[in-house]
Amino acid sequence: MDLEYAPEHEAFRESVRDFLTRWPLNGAEAQRPLEEQEALFRQRGIDAGFVYRGVPKRYGGSEQKSDAIMDRIIREEFYRAGAPGDLANQGAGILVPTLLDFGSEAQKERFVPPALTGAETWCQGYSEPGSGSDLASLQCRARLDGDEWVLNGQKIWTSGAQRAAMMFGLFRTEPDAKKHAGISYLLVPMDRDGIEVRPLREMSGGFEFNEVFFTDVRIPAESIVGERGQGWQVSRATLVHERNLIGNPFLMREAFDDLVQLARTRVRGGRPAIEDPGIRQELALIEGYVRTSEMSDLLQFTAAHRGEMATAMRPMMMNKICSTDTMQRIMKCAYDLLGGDGLLSPLAEELDTWGRTTTSTGWVLQYIFSMGPAIAGGATNIQLNIIGERGYGLPRDLRPPS
Amino acid sequence: MDFGLTEEQRMLQETVRTFALAECPTTRLRELFDDGSGNDPALWAALVKMGVAGLIVHEEHGGAGLELLDLALVAEVFGEAAMPTPFLGHSLAALGVKLAASEEARSRILPQLANGEWTATVALQEGAGDWAPPDWTVRLDGERISGVKNVVMHAGLADHILVGLDGGRLAWVDARSEGVEIVQEDGIDRTRPFATVRFNDARAEVFEGDAGAAEQLVAAAAILLAADAFGAASKLIELDVAHALSREQFGQPIGQFQAIKHMIARLGTEIEPARALWWYGAYAQDHLPEEASRAASMAKAHITERAMGAARESVELHGGYGFTWECEVQIWFKRIMFDRSFLGTPEQHRERCAALAGW
Numbered sequence: 001m002d003l004e005y006a007p008e009h010e011a012f013r014e015s016v017r018d019f020l021t022r023w024p025l026n027g028a029e030a031q032r033p034l035e036e037q038e039a040l041f042r043q044r045g046i047d048a049g050f051v052y053r054g055v056p057k058r059y060g061g062s063e064q065k066s067d068a069i070m071d072r073i074i075r076e077e078f079y080r081a082g083a084p085g086d087l088a089n090q091g092a093g094i095l096v097p098t099l100l101d102f103g104s105e106a107q108k109e110r111f112v113p114p115a116l117t118g119a120e121t122w123c124q125g126y127s128e129p130g131s132g133s134d135l136a137s138l139q140c141r142a143r144l145d146g147d148e149w150v151l152n153g154q155k156i157w158t159s160g161a162q163r164a165a166m167m168f169g170l171f172r173t174e175p176d177a178k179k180h181a182g183i184s185y186l187l188v189p190m191d192r193d194g195i196e197v198r199p200l201r202e203m204s205g206g207f208e209f210n211e212v213f214f215t216d217v218r219i220p221a222e223s224i225v226g227e228r229g230q231g232w233q234v235s236r237a238t239l240v241h242e243r244n245l246i247g248n249p250f251l252m253r254e255a256f257d258d259l260v261q262l263a264r265t266r267v268r269g270g271r272p273a274i275e276d277p278g279i280r281q282e283l284a285l286i287e288g289y290v291r292t293s294e295m296s297d298l299l300q301f302t303a304a305h306r307g308e309m310a311t312a313m314r315p316m317m318m319n320k321i322c323s324t325d326t327m328q329r330i331m332k333c334a335y336d337l338l339g340g341d342g343l344l345s346p347l348a349e350e351l352d353t354w355g356r357t358t359t360s361t362g363w364v365l366q367y368i369f370s371m372g373p374a375i376a377g378g379a380t381n382i383q384l385n386i387i388g389e390r391g392y393g394l395p396r397d398l399r400p401p402s
Numbered sequence: 403m404d405f406g407l408t409e410e411q412r413m414l415q416e417t418v419r420t421f422a423l424a425e426c427p428t429t430r431l432r433e434l435f436d437d438g439s440g441n442d443p444a445l446w447a448a449l450v451k452m453g454v455a456g457l458i459v460h461e462e463h464g465g466a467g468l469e470l471l472d473l474a475l476v477a478e479v480f481g482e483a484a485m486p487t488p489f490l491g492h493s494l495a496a497l498g499v500k501l502a503a504s505e506e507a508r509s510r511i512l513p514q515l516a517n518g519e520w521t522a523t524v525a526l527q528e529g530a531g532d533w534a535p536p537d538w539t540v541r542l543d544g545e546r547i548s549g550v551k552n553v554v555m556h557a558g559l560a561d562h563i564l565v566g567l568d569g570g571r572l573a574w575v576d577a578r579s580e581g582v583e584i585v586q587e588d589g590i591d592r593t594r595p596f597a598t599v600r601f602n603d604a605r606a607e608v609f610e611g612d613a614g615a616a617e618q619l620v621a622a623a624a625i626l627l628a629a630d631a632f633g634a635a636s637k638l639i640e641l642d643v644a645h646a647l648s649r650e651q652f653g654q655p656i657g658q659f660q661a662i663k664h665m666i667a668r669l670g671t672e673i674e675p676a677r678a679l680w681w682y683g684a685y686a687q688d689h690l691p692e693e694a695s696r697a698a699s700m701a702k703a704h705i706t707e708r709a710m711g712a713a714r715e716s717v718e719l720h721g722g723y724g725f726t727w728e729c730e731v732q733i734w735f736k737r738i739m740f741d742r743s744f745l746g747t748p749e750q751h752r753e754r755c756a757a758l759a760g761w
Contacts, residue, residue, distance in 0.1 A: 001404060001405060001406060001407065001408070001471065001681070001685050002403065002404050003403065003405065003685065003689065003690070004403070005403050006403070009403065069403050072403070260761070263761075264761075274761045275761075277753070280752070280753060280756035280761055281749060281752050281753070281756075283756065283761065284700070284703065284752035284753070284755040284756050285703075285704075285752060287700065287755065288679070288700055288703060288704030288752075289704070291679060291682075291700055291704075292675050292676050292678065292679045292704065293675065295405070295678035295679055295681065295682045296675035296676075296677075296678040296679075298405040298678065298682075299405050299406065299677070299678040299681070301405070302403075302404050302405040302406040303406060305404075306404075306406060308406075314670065314674050315674055315675045315677075315678075318670070318671045318674060318675055321671050322671060322675055381660075381664070383667075384660075384663065384664040384667040384668065385660065385663065385664075385667075387667035387670060387671065388657075388663035388664065388666055388667040389663070391667065391670060392639075392643050392666055392667070392670060393643065393647075394643065394646060394647065394657040394658070394662075394663050394666065395647070395654075395655055395657055395658040396658075397658065397660065397663075398654075398658065
């Protein structure tokens with residue numbers, strides 16, 4: 001065990017920090033819209049070899065030799081600087097790794113580059129009204145007609161569908177096969193005739209997710225990723241990527257630091273709330289969980305780096321629940337600190353920002369949003385089944401034959 | 403950057419675990435629980451022979467020269483095994499001597515502790531909740547000390563006692579000397595019996611180390627208790643899984659019901675990731691001095707409380723049998739009670755974390 005970085009890695013960290021002094025942009029560049037600034041800087045990060053290191057150059061990545069410690073240093077430093085690095089959205093975070101594993105050469109060339117820059121945005125078409133935790137029961141149909149797939153049915157909880165240019169989704173292509181074996185993974189342009197996106201209003205008041213209806217939508221036959229009937233396996237790989245996105249300990253530490261700051265500024269009985277023994281207890285208790293996740297992340301990182309991932313399988317399965325629960329503890333404590341200010345509705349402009357906010361109404365919004373991860377990307381109850389069955393060897397639930 | 407164990411550390415754990423499984427089976431623990439002695443001289447003698455008594459003693463003093471993490475890895479295994487030996491008190495006494503004594507005293511005392519010729523323990527806690535060095539009140543008058551310490555582990559076996567004094571100094575006392583009165587208590591954890599010790603003008607050798615050494619000692623103790631509780635909770639989850647697989651109701655193993663499956667998965671999620679928390683705390687003691695105290699308190703507060711929760715759930719999961727004296731769950735339940743409440747409760751350690759963060 002050695003928590004010091006080796007001299008060559010410290011030198012590498014210096015080079016990353018040096019690069020990051022160029023963010024935020026200045027001069028004329030700083031006058032451009034923020035999205036353009038981010039895209040510009042991201043491209044410089046790719047050119048410098050710090051961004052999209054695992055993606056080949058011919059698809060727009062920087063194709064660096066795999067080095068988990070360097071990846072970690074980059075992640076830490078970009079995060080600290082608040083600089084735009086690898087996009088962590090549906091396209092770059094989930095679709096790209098899936099295509100690199102399962103896509104055809106043509107698909108990689110066509111879809112990976114614009115997903116990396118964010119020029120082409122993606123949404124995920126998995127859940128259906130009748131298929132949530134039991135996702136493999138999905139009924140949205142795709143029938144091959146000549147050289148086109150014809151899509152019919154409905155998806156739901158599709159975040160960002162109103163903005164997305166493309167959808168990757170699961171469709172039933174082999175109606176006579178067993179349920180898992182009858183599914184294919186398709187790439188669908190959202191501008192096709194027959195696609196209707198209807199927004200769903202969330203309890204926060206915002207409109208982020210949607211219903212998507214397909215009526216005789218035609219897409220080319222080559223829109224399939226992997227083989228017919230292989231969609232389930234293809235999508236499992238993306239779920240792992242999604243859960244990794246959700247289980248990021250940096251987000252926990254950042255939210256916890258904001259919580260401590262909130263406790264310093266809120267007043268209880270004429271004194272800063274952070275002097276209240278009950279609040280101190282709660283903060284220290286929550287930090288126990290935050291620190292546990294940070295160090296468990298490091299333990300898993302080392303296990304992966306050493307090629308001994310099998311020794312860290314159980315904590316890895318637990319990451320999503322740990323981060324979900326810890327974020328909820330943070331938001332509940334923040335909500336207590338707000339007192340009566342917690343009765344105000346989030347502001348309209350805050351509804352569009354899922355991220356970090358430190359206004360009272362911003363905390364209200366995060367308090368509501370903190371329930372999302374317990375449902376999205378594998379509900380907590382399903383995660384508990386996985387931990388019980390695969391982690392501890394308990395017998396599988398009784399399920400009707402499929 | 404590497405947050406994992408070395409091959410030597412794995413082998414150390416494997417060696418101790420193999421020994422514990424073979425020599426300290428539950429049947430033997432039950433006998434000790436019933437007769438209340440809490441000590442198996444043969445076990446300790448064998449562990450001494452394996453070098454366990456001097457793990458953190460420097461090599462020039464006859465020890466293995468290892469770090470607190472190595473000691474904590476052994477504590478984890480002893481938690482799994484509910485090992486009834488003077489390991490904890492003895493190791494802390496050796497650490498206290500190493501931290502606070504002069505070179506002359508170290509070379510006189512430590513070889514005797516490392517080779518097991520002497521058995522030692524520590525007298526730190528006073529009253530119900532005064533365990534930190536600033537709380538200590540045992541008075542020093544010339545070369546003699548007076549005052550009362552409680553929860554002195556395995557005091558009946560000890561040849562020497564390391565005592566925490568008013569002002570945070572540490573002193574070395576011959577347990578059989580005049581003015582040392584050892585009153586055995588009926589402790590809840592029968593694998594680690596303890597006594598109240600009254601010092602009445604007892605002769606003591608006061609070490610030169612200041613309160614800083616004492617702070618390091620209680621932080622190390624917090625880590626070892628956290629590692630022990632982690633091992634004990636891991637053992638309980640193992641027992642829970644075995645019970646959930648073998649016990650049948652409504653025609654199926656109860657582990658097939660989500661109520662039980664989720665209960666076990668929740669326990670695991672509370673405990674398993676926290677391994678990294680005590681690893682970090684243990685590592686900090688030797689490598690990150692500025693974070694050492696806070697990391698130790700955080701590990702003690704978090705892990706012993708999570709472990710206690712797991713122990714209570716484990717009783718429930720075993721049904722009526724879980725509530726009996728016969729059921730082995732009680733052995734680890736009480737082991738964890740000790741880890742939790744000795745040398746500061748989770749609440750006290752959380753307040754310490756808050757204070758050390760400048761909140």
